[in-house]
Amino acid sequence: MYYGYGFDWTYILLIIGMIVSGIASARVSSTFNKYARRGSTTGMTGAEAAQKILYSQGIMDVRIEHISGKLTDHYNPSTKTVNLSDATYGSTSVAAVGVAAHECGHVIQHHTGYAPLNIRTALVPVANIGSRAGIPIILIGMLLGANESLINIGILAFSLGVLFQIVTLPVEFDASARALKLVGTLGILNPDEVKDTRKVLKAAAMTYVASAFAAVLSLLRLLLIFGGNRRRN
Secondary structure (H helix, E strand, C coil), rough: CCCCCCCCCHHHHHHHHHHHHHHHHHHHHHHHHCCCECHHHHHHHCCHHHHHHHHCCCCCCEEEEEECCCCCCEEECCCEEEEEEEHCCCCEEEHHHHHHHHHHHHHHHHHCCCCHHHHHHHHHHHHHHHHHHHHHHHHHHHHHHCCCHHHHHHHHHHHHHHHHHHHHHHHHHHHCCCCCCHHHHHHCCCHHHHHHHHHHHHHHHHHHHHHHHHHHHHHHHHHHHHHHHHHHH
């Protein structure tokens, strides 16, 4: 399975993925912390900014709720709630307003039937199963005498999780673009503050890019390992 007893060079792919993901995570944390210390001139909190954005788009049936944690913000389409974390809900910083606006970007995507979001939503069930079950299925296949059918099923399942990560990218970038436009046109942030918010959202977007990159490298490693085995057999 691992090219005999020598060093398996494909581990380098995993290491690269972990390094890139770690850098992206550190970057978003440092960028958010920097601009979390800069208050917006309007003094509007993240929750207030979110409410103003939604009302401006004629969206009245989505609630703004407070959840615990930091950067745990998300939009839940099944309950129609924008959930804002401790660092966002009551904060008047440009970082908090930007994150809240980004989540509203997802609400607007949902409201307008944005195609990539619909695709990502449809992928959620199979992607969750695939990301959890892919590697175990491959291992079972190996334990059963390198059962090629099971290994292929495992790789396919893992691929669905990777596909979900890739489809997530346009969804996140589009939500940020919508957010930046609205906080400016609605006067929630001034032009300089919009520039700072762009830096926060760009750093956050890079975490999704890094995750997708790491997932692709993991999939490539599986294909190299088991594709190489088939050639030798």
